[in-house]
Amino acid sequence: MLEIENLHVRTEGGAQILKGLSLSIPAGQVHAIMGPNGSGKSTLSYVLAGREGYQVTEGSVRFQGRDLLALAPEERVRAGVFLAFQYPVEIPGVSNAVFLRTAVNAVRQARGLPTFDGAAFMGELRRAAKVVELPTDMLKRDVNAGFSGGEKKRNEILQMGLLDPLLSILDETDSGLDIDALQVVARGINAHRSPERSFLVITHYQRLLDHVQPDVVHVLQGGRIVKTGGPELALELEARGYGWVTEPSA
Amino acid sequence: MSHPWPEVAALQARAAAAFAASGWPGRKDEAFKYTSLRAVEALELPPAPVRLGVRRSVTPEIEVHELALFQGDHAPALAHLGRLVPPTGFSAQNLAHCEPFLLHIAAGTRIEAPIQLKWRMPAGAIAHYPRLLILAEKGCDISVIELFEGEGEGPGYTHAVTELVVGEGARVRHCRFQAERAGAFHVSRLAVEVARDGWFDSTLLNGGGVLGRAETDVQLVGPGAEAHLRGLFAGQGGRHLDQHVTVAHQSHHTTSTQDFRGLLGAGARGVFTGKVHVAPGAHHSAAEQQNRNLLLDPTAHVDTRPQLEILNDDVKCSHGATIGRLDEVALFYLRSRGIDQVEARRLLTGAFAAPILEALPEDALRDRARPWLEF
Numbered sequence: 001m002l003e004i005e006n007l008h009v010r011t012e013g014g015a016q017i018l019k020g021l022s023l024s025i026p027a028g029q030v031h032a033i034m035g036p037n038g039s040g041k042s043t044l045s046y047v048l049a050g051r052e053g054y055q056v057t058e059g060s061v062r063f064q065g066r067d068l069l070a071l072a073p074e075e076r077v078r079a080g081v082f083l084a085f086q087y088p089v090e091i092p093g094v095s096n097a098v099f100l101r102t103a104v105n106a107v108r109q110a111r112g113l114p115t116f117d118g119a120a121f122m123g124e125l126r127r128a129a130k131v132v133e134l135p136t137d138m139l140k141r142d143v144n145a146g147f148s149g150g151e152k153k154r155n156e157i158l159q160m161g162l163l164d165p166l167l168s169i170l171d172e173t174d175s176g177l178d179i180d181a182l183q184v185v186a187r188g189i190n191a192h193r194s195p196e197r198s199f200l201v202i203t204h205y206q207r208l209l210d211h212v213q214p215d216v217v218h219v220l221q222g223g224r225i226v227k228t229g230g231p232e233l234a235l236e237l238e239a240r241g242y243g244w245v246t247e248p249s250a
Numbered sequence: 251m252s253h254p255w256p257e258v259a260a261l262q263a264r265a266a267a268a269f270a271a272s273g274w275p276g277r278k279d280e281a282f283k284y285t286s287l288r289a290v291e292a293l294e295l296p297p298a299p300v301r302l303g304v305r306r307s308v309t310p311e312i313e314v315h316e317l318a319l320f321q322g323d324h325a326p327a328l329a330h331l332g333r334l335v336p337p338t339g340f341s342a343q344n345l346a347h348c349e350p351f352l353l354h355i356a357a358g359t360r361i362e363a364p365i366q367l368k369w370r371m372p373a374g375a376i377a378h379y380p381r382l383l384i385l386a387e388k389g390c391d392i393s394v395i396e397l398f399e400g401e402g403e404g405p406g407y408t409h410a411v412t413e414l415v416v417g418e419g420a421r422v423r424h425c426r427f428q429a430e431r432a433g434a435f436h437v438s439r440l441a442v443e444v445a446r447d448g449w450f451d452s453t454l455l456n457g458g459g460v461l462g463r464a465e466t467d468v469q470l471v472g473p474g475a476e477a478h479l480r481g482l483f484a485g486q487g488g489r490h491l492d493q494h495v496t497v498a499h500q501s502h503h504t505t506s507t508q509d510f511r512g513l514l515g516a517g518a519r520g521v522f523t524g525k526v527h528v529a530p531g532a533h534h535s536a537a538e539q540q541n542r543n544l545l546l547d548p549t550a551h552v553d554t555r556p557q558l559e560i561l562n563d564d565v566k567c568s569h570g571a572t573i574g575r576l577d578e579v580a581l582f583y584l585r586s587r588g589i590d591q592v593e594a595r596r597l598l599t600g601a602f603a604a605p606i607l608e609a610l611p612e613d614a615l616r617d618r619a620r621p622w623l624e625f
Contacts, residue, residue, distance in 0.1 A: 049582075049586050050582075050585075050586070051582050051586075052578070052582070072585070072590075072591070073582060073585040073586045074585045074586075074587075074588050074589060074590050074591070074594075076586075077586055077587060077588045078588050082586075083586055085583065085586075088583070089577075089579050089580050089582075089583040091577075091580050091583070091584070091597075091598070091601065092601065093598075093600070093601025093602060093604050093605075094597050094598070094600070094601045098597075099584070099587070099597070102589055102593065102597065103584075103587035103588050103589055104588075106587075106588040106589050106590065106593070107587075107588035110588065142601075159587060163587065163588065
């Protein structure tokens with residue numbers, strides 16, 4: 001589903017962040033990327049979602065055979081690539097419900113699906129909000145404005161549910177969550193798992209992976225994948241830190 | 251042709267003389283520091299009769315007349331003509347050429363539906379001079395919309411003056427909606443006097459013409475008087491939009507707020523000048539003033555001058571101005587959810603403008619302003 005080959009990325013400031021990253025995620029799998037601060041985890045998620053300010057100097061990213069990097073951010077999510085932000089953005093003045101409806105209808109229209117009218121969408125929204133235990137009054141408030149850290153992350157998972165992506169990139173979705181919120185978020189993710197859908201879970205810690213079982217765990221360090229293993233790798237990293245991982249994986 | 255009423259004719263003769271002496275505002279005129287009217291002055295547009303449309307259906311109890319039609323009872327209202335905007339300087343140009351209209355609301359009258367006055371610039375290269383005097387007597391409660399629009403296309407000139415007297419305990423909402431035709435030059439001045447415990451609320455939408463200059467002068471003359479002013483100026487493509495606001499707290503326990511927002515796109519220029527004056531005797535007064543601007547293109551420009559002049563210690567005043575650009579992170583966030591760039595920008599400009607648009611008294615006006623938010 002996702003094929004990243006030899007990806008080299010630098011910032012507009014000139015700093016080389018990703019230095020030959022390769023990664024392949026088949027349909028239906030959950031891959032975790034772990035790594036220390038500054039290893040390039042967030043850069044990878046932003047480059048995949050199409051944020052400006054990054055320059056791909058080498059390599060390629062294919063999603064279902066298409067050149068993902070050639071697409072505008074809105075085209076990527078319409079094609080099925082969703083990024084849950086590490087720091088969801090507050091947008092005062094835009095109501096969450098209007099934002100979600102505009103987004104969902106734009107994506108549905110692009111996929112050739114019928115769009116929702118106001119009432120039908122509210123029904124859909126209530127169902128999706130229940131999964132992540134977001135109270136409906138949160139939907140009337142402005143996008144993420146005044147939301148707690150946990151509410152923001154649940155709002156991200158709500159959007160993932162509504163936009164129905166094939167590949168979900170979760171960028172440190174577990175950061176800033178208490179145990180209860182972590183479980184809610186994990187339930188939201190697990191509810192979305194299916195043989196067609198894949199996940200790239202970017203995380204610093206192992207604890208989200210207790211609730212969302214990965215198929216493959218990668219270690220990102222110095223802009224490259226330096227080790228790849230099964231779920232047990234995450235446990236080992238948790239116990240021993242990142243220092244012992246020095247040799248690139250085969 | 252002079253006005254059939256001798257009092258009005260005499261006033262207009264004075265005004266004509268005053269304007270002949272002062273002429274158009276020049277570069278040295280502080281109030282027009284950032285706005286030049288030389289281009290329209292050079293056109294020497296001939297005056298055309300004013301066309302006022304009044305939507306009567308919603309307000310059968312109200313009649314708007316030309317002053318010339320009034321007899322007897324309404325004559326005392328004449329004493330107010332030219333009182334708040336006297337026949338001096340550039341403003342005299344309006345009085346010299348106008349046919350004054352009067353909207354006289356008797357004491358205690360409450361009308362929920364807005365009274366809509368449409369000033370339509372006739373087709374052709376002409377100038378017109380709308381003039382309105384609104385007398386809102388003690389305890390009345392009304393809402394007035396003045397809509398400026400035009401027929402045809404090409405250059406034209408509006409110089410409008412509205413004098414508004416808000417009586418004791420009266421509540422008046424006023425909306426000025428500047429949607430002149432593309433080639434038009436628009437200059438308007440709204441001068442308001444608010445008596446004891448009077449309440450005045452004003453919404454300005456400034457988005458039409460090639461040049462739109464909207465002055466607002468408010469005098470809070472009685473204790474307990476309040477004025478709440480807000481405005482949105484939005485434009486691109488060489489449009490010049492200037493808001494010039496003066497609020498004078500002349501009495502104690504008076505309150506004023508200002509919230510003016512500018513959205514400026516390619517080649518547009520915005521100006522905000524806001525003066526709050528608190529007189530020596532105006533203790534226990536409160537004034538807030540905010541001007542926020544979003545520049546949506548590197549070629550957009552805004553000059554903002556918020557000013558406080560406080561001659562009294564016992565007051566609460568604050569003011570501020572900001573100039574920013576569209577939040578790129580918010581834009582990316584919206585796009586990453588499938589919303590295309592145009593719609594994402596519209597959502598963000600809409601959010602910026604929302605507090606002003608929500609204050610408009612009618613959906614039809616909001617719909618009309620909506621295209622102004624597209625950049």
